[in-house]
Amino acid sequence: MSGSGSGTRTVTVIGAGTIGLGWIALFLGHGLRVRVNSRRADAPAHVNEALELLSPFLPEGTADPATFAARLEFEPDLERAVAGADVVVENAPENLELKQELFERIGKAARPDALLLSSTSTLNPDDMGARMADSGRLVVGHPFNPPHVVPLVEVVAGERTSAEAVQEAVAFFESVSRVPIVLRKPILAFAANRLQSALLRESVHLVREGVVTLEELDRVVTHSIGLRWATIGPFLAFHLGGGTGGLRKWLTTLGAGLESGWELLGRPPMDDETIHSLIEQAEQAYGAMSYEELVRARDTKQTAILRTLARTDRAT
Structure with a gap:
């Protein structure tokens, strides 16, 4: 080129x-x-x-x-x-x-x-x-x-x-x-969106079942796995979760029941009732701010994270 x-x-x-x-x-x-x-x-x-x-x-x-x-x-x-x-x-x-x-x-x-x-x-x-x-x-x-x-x-x-x-x-x-x-091979929806979709499915399930509200679900993510994933990916996270034994130890102890845990994950129907409930909750949670205000808030926080990480990387 x-x-x-x-x-x-x-x-x-x-x-x-x-x-x-x-x-x-x-x-x-x-x-x-x-x-x-x-x-x-x-x-x-x-x-x-x-x-x-x-x-x-x-x-x-x-x-x-x-x-x-x-x-x-x-x-x-x-x-x-x-x-x-x-x-x-x-x-x-x-x-x-x-x-x-x-x-x-x-x-x-x-x-x-x-x-x-x-x-x-x-x-x-x-x-x-x-x-x-x-x-x-x-x-x-x-x-x-x-x-x-x-x-x-x-x-x-x-x-x-x-x-x-x-x-x-x-x-x-x-x-x-x-x-x-x-990507080493083509796959429908690629990689990042498949990961996002998996999390979204369980998020909809938890909100639909009344475990948490839509706004509370967002706070659960931003105050836990979202914060974690801003610095390390899921495999490194569980590699560290295994302590000095790494992923080898985690998969053979705490992670030994992964498949049975996956069976408990929800498969929520995206019917009219579910869609209406999600829209209603989203508008209640975020409707007071305009699209432009929400974009500025999102990008301000994401940019701050990226710039902090860049400074940290330069210092190490």
Whole structure:
């Protein structure tokens, strides 16, 4: 993936929804030229409002938001938007037919050496690129929301994806301070969302059964496993739980009954009653704050954690 003639790479972001907006802010913060392709008539105003909300929470050391406007442009025509771009990042709705059409057009209009990325959380690169003459440069780069704050990006290749494209995707995400993890095999919903879904299922079960309220469940997580997982993953946590014997000791003592414990986990039906109860409780718990206020509160705390961890890592 060669740089543009100006020396500054150009990234085309397709879609200005929640994920697209986070990418736009992150890429501008890292000095890239960003070309936005959106069907929204108010795309410039929409993006600029989002940048004002999101830019305070970009990684330390990123560019001054006052410089963003000079590197930001809008192009509603897809073919013109991707022409000449070094990287294309697609963030369209999770509709396979729509993405196949987009990548068919992108493949014809983009530079042959452009890196083509999709933020999809469910679809395989081979399926999305089925109508392309060559989908070898199409790679999934699935972020964890919000992408301008949370570092993880799951990099997923298809059978037709070239090894070079995967390497370039990893290098690109590292260049914008993300932590790319290449999945060793494609799996539906990838890794992070499967973990999140497993926790959400049991969360719904506990709330539905009246064990805790929705707000109390959130507090249980943020004051225990959420705090723990901000610093170490589940395997290291239980490795430490085994004391000096590590995971070997834990699995053969406290963890010996794991399978029987898994049998007790809930399988809550997502019927009308459950959905209504969850929505009602969420609105009671968080309805007093606007979306923008909740985003600022979330990103302030998450950014503080990341910056503290970075300082700790530098000191050790």
